Amino acid sequence: MNKMKKLIFILFALSTSIYAQDVNSKAPVFTGKTMDGKAFNLAEYKGKVVLLDFWASWCGPCKKEFPFLMGLQEKTKSQPFHVVTINVDTEASKMMGFLKEQPRKPNFPVVVDPEGKLPEKYKVEGMPTTVLIDQNGVIRFRHTGFVESDKAKFIQEIKTLLKQGQLTE
Secondary structure, eight states, X not given: OOHHHHHHHHHHHHHHHHHHHHTTSBOOOOEEEETTSOEEEGGGGXXXXXXXXXXXXXXXXXXXXXXXXXXXXXXXXXXXXXXXXXXXXXXXHHHHHHHHTSSSOOSSOEEEOTTOXXXXXXXXXXXXXXEEEOTTSBEEEEEESOOTTHHHHHHHHHHHHHTOSOOOO
């Protein structure tokens, strides 16, 4: 193997191993404030499945995903499952404009992170990024971007984590 191929292979192996550390590893616990000014602590969700979603007002796929997340939270309200979103807009007015375009107020916590510290902890590379965390606080699935076909995949992954077959789209 020539030196260039070897270097490319090493860089690829390193990048995939860094990414692979996220899935099946402990989710970084964090505290913060919600858009309503309430304290938030991810540690309080231990024992529950959490869909953690990073989004921004300028993100087109986020606009399509957000109503789906609200519906998902509504359909699972009797189960140990919670949607938590993290907004990374630097200006609150942009986040609020995005939320006003939604059919109703979010039925889940919207954590604000104008300094962008949480995406770094979770190695977010694009918007939206969705991370599914199991009852033990371990990251089990992660997705970057959102298209219509992701809905069925998210539902199946949540069913797997809940070990229940009652969740439907």
